[in-house]
Amino acid sequence: MAAALDPRLDALVALLVHDGLKVAEALALDVDHVAGRPPRTTITLRRRGEIQRVLLHTDSARAVRRCVGKRRTGPVFISERAAASDTPTRLTRFGADHLIRQLRTDDATELVTANALRRFHISEGHLSGSVLEHVRDRAGLADIRSVMRYVDTAP
Secondary structure, eight states: OHHHHOHHHHHHHHHHHHHOOOHHHHHTOBGGGEESOTTSOEEEEEETTEEEEEEOOHHHHHHHHHHHTTOOSSBSSBOHHHHTSSSOOBOOHHHHHHHHTTOBOSSTTSBOOHHHHHHHHHHHHHHTTOOHHHHHHHHTOSOHHHHHHHHHTOO
């Protein structure tokens, strides 16, 4: 559904759901932080003061490549207004939330949020039997207790 609405939304949702990135981490990505082609695409992130390379899920890698298009520099996620100008402007958290709100569930009263997408990633990792330390590292969390907070409140 996200791919049909906007390539930026598709990439953002993929990074949150498949790779467990925080919205701020995704929005901070620049085109030169993305290396390789699917299925071996990696991104460079700064987590807790350290530089980390993260291997992207194949769907995320394809979505990010579609979002970037032919651009060689600048932010991965650009604002819609910036797409028409010569200097790309980074998509803000408010802009990302606006994009994500375009996703609807069958129940119109329930909103899809960035936190719900990330919670899904962490819960699915736990339910699939992954080691909690692996789920923690993949989501960029500092402590196992953080993983358990996401898992304990999952629907």
